[in-house]
Amino acid sequence: MSIKRVCMVGGGRVGQLHSAGISRHLSHRARVTALVEPVAQVAEKLAAELGGIPVHASLDEALASGQYDGAVITTPTFTHRDLAVTALEAGLDVHLEKPMAMNLVECADISGALERSGRHLQLGFMRRFDRDFVAAAQLLASGQIGEPMIIKSLTHGPGLPPAWANDIRTSNGLIAEVTSHDLDTISWFAGSEPVDIHVRVANFKGAARGVDTPNFYDTMLATVGFASGALASVAGVCPADYGYDARVEVTATRGMVQVGDTGPGGIQTVVAGSGTKTAAVYPSWRLRFADAYVAEMAGFVDAMEGAPPRVGAVEGTRAVALTIAGVTSLLEGRPVPLAEVTAAPAVPHWQAGARA
Numbered sequence: 001m002s003i004k005r006v007c008m009v010g011g012g013r014v015g016q017l018h019s020a021g022i023s024r025h026l027s028h029r030a031r032v033t034a035l036v037e038p039v040a041q042v043a044e045k046l047a048a049e050l051g052g053i054p055v056h057a058s059l060d061e062a063l064a065s066g067q068y069d070g071a072v073i074t075t076p077t078f079t080h081r082d083l084a085v086t087a088l089e090a091g092l093d094v095h096l097e098k099p100m101a102m103n104l105v106e107c108a109d110i111s112g113a114l115e116r117s118g119r120h121l122q123l124g125f126m127r128r129f130d131r132d133f134v135a136a137a138q139l140l141a142s143g144q145i146g147e148p149m150i151i152k153s154l155t156h157g158p159g160l161p162p163a164w165a166n167d168i169r170t171s172n173g174l175i176a177e178v179t180s181h182d183l184d185t186i187s188w189f190a191g192s193e194p195v196d197i198h199v200r201v202a203n204f205k206g207a208a209r210g211v212d213t214p215n216f217y218d219t220m221l222a223t224v225g226f227a228s229g230a231l232a233s234v235a236g237v238c239p240a241d242y243g244y245d246a247r248v249e250v251t252a253t254r255g256m257v258q259v260g261d262t263g264p265g266g267i268q269t270v271v272a273g274s275g276t277k278t279a280a281v282y283p284s285w286r287l288r289f290a291d292a293y294v295a296e297m298a299g300f301v302d303a304m305e306g307a308p309p310r311v312g313a314v315e316g317t318r319a320v321a322l323t324i325a326g327v328t329s330l331l332e333g334r335p336v337p338l339a340e341v342t343a344a345p346a347v348p349h350w351q352a353g354a355r356a
Contacts, residue, residue, distance in 0.1 A: 004030040004304045007062050007092070009083055010074035011037035011046040014097055014124075017286060018072050019050055021297045030070075030301045034062050059083055063090050070304045072297075073097060074124075076162075077177070078170050081106035088113040088121070095300040097124035098184075099176045100316030103324055104345035107317040114313055122300050122309040123316040125184045127246075129299060130292035133185065136250070136259045140189055146253030148190050151232040153182040153248045156240035157285065160209060167213045168327060168350050174220050175199065175330075176323045179236040181246070183224075183322045184315055189250055192228035194318070198335035199326040205239060215331070215350070222326055243281030244288055324348055 008019050019032050034054045037043035043055040056062040059071070063086070071087040072095045073080065080101045087094045088110070100123060101107045114121045127133040140148060155178050165171040175183075187194055201217035220236040247260035263281045282288040303309045325336040327350065 001029075001305055003028070004069040004301055005033045005067065006030055007034045007036065007059070007066070007068040007071045007087075008032045008046075008074070009036040009059055009062075009071055009087075011035055011039070011042045012074060013286075014074040015072070016046055017293055018074065018095075018297055019046060021294045023050060025294045026297060026301055030297075030304070032072075033068065034066050036062050059086055068092055070094065070300065072300070076164050076170070077172070078102055078164070081109055084110045084121070085113040088117040088119055091117060091119065093120040093122075093300070093304045095122045095124065095297075095303075096316070098316070098319070099172070099180045099323060100313070100320050102172065102320075102351055103347050104317065104320060104341065105347055107313070107320050108345060111313045111317065120303040120309050121312050121316075122296075122303050123311050123313070124296070125181060125311045125315065125319075126289050126292040126296045127181055127185055128188070128311045129295035130289060132259050133248075133292075136248070136257050137188055139257055140250060140252065141191060145255030145257060147228065148230045148250050148252050150251045151186045151189050151230060151248065152235075152250075153179075153186050153232065154235040154237075154245065155179050155182055156235075156237040156242075156245040158241065158243055158283070159239050160211065161238065163213075166211055166216050168215050172323050172327050173215070174201075174217060174236050174238055175222065175326045176320075178238045179220065179222070179234050180319045180323060182234040182236070182248075183319045183326075184311070185248055186224060186232040186234060187226075187315070187318055187322075189248065190226045190228060190230045190232065192226040192230060194224050194322055194338055195227055196225045196335050196337045197322055197325045197329055198223050199330040201330050209239075217330070220330075222329075224322065243283055244285050245281065246285070246288060 035047050036056050036059050038057045047053050047055045070093040073083050074097045084096050165177045171177050199222040202219040203217050205218050206216045222234040224232040245262050249258045324341045329336045
């Protein structure tokens with residue numbers, strides 16, 4: 001097959017990661033042939049690393065200047081709808097980073113463009129490509145340890161996110177930007193559809209770190225009920241000063257399975273800046289899921305070659321539904337049925353005017 005031409009949309013951390021994954025591990029199958037990045041300093045550096053590829057200020061400009069087989073979109077969430085629809089309508093397969101979009105109206109727009117285009121859409125849930133997470137999912141699906149009863153998932157990330165991600169008007173907050181991976185994982189592992197969510201939040205570090213955005217929270221605990229009767233919890237902390245931490249534990253009717261550890265060698269007690277007993281904690285998500293990110297890009301090349309994506313619009317939309325119901329829950333202090341936000345999708349009130 002011919003080498004696939006990829007337009008990288010966004011030259012930030014994730015754009016750099018995916019570009020490196022393609023150029024270092026998949027160059028026999030795909031190449032990044034153009035970069036869309038409006039920040040000149042960021043664009044020049046990454047373009048040079050990729051062999052001096054063309055740089056464009058917008059996706060429309062890139063499409064007018066070259067031909068591509070696929071687009072990898074790594075820009076902020078509030079840009080996803082327009083970029084994904086544009087790429088799909090141009091006939092490209094699309095890898096879209098999580099979250100899929102800001103709300104269910106935008107998810108529907110993307111799904112509609114996907115159906116009309118006949119192309120493929122892969123969502124950036126890299127845990128779907130991680131060896132241990134995949135093995136756990138296969139074990140649960142086999143029935144060997146029975147039916148899932150309780151699923152406990154957590155993601156703790158070091159450092160504050162970009163300013164736009166601190167604001168629920170432009171990101172939906174931590175539940176979307178950090179724990180959307182968990183919302184996908186618990187649904188994947190439960191093998192059932194979520195029916196309701198209850199979210200409680202707290203703000204321990206925002207004031208000390210100069211964050212005064214309305215409704216900012218750095219700590220979250222959500223409980224989710226599933227149609228099967230399974231119960232799940234999702235814990236999120238960002239910033240977590242001790243490092244990057246992503247773990248899941250499932251208790252089933254005939255056994256249990258744990259996925260993930262705080263570091264390559266495991267650890268028992270962690271204090272900010274130091275660890276005890278064994279290896280240090282993963283310093284970032286880039287190291288913890290390094291292999292999964294490469295496998296994810298390989299999956300996208302597979303999709304450009306005609307294979308169905310491992311994770312797509314259905315899973316992306318479900319995670320956004322949980323997110324919108326979750327933000328409603330934290331703002332109103334009550335459990336929220338998923339049907340409340342899926343029956344008649346609308347732009348949530350807290351997002352009014354956010355894109356403008």
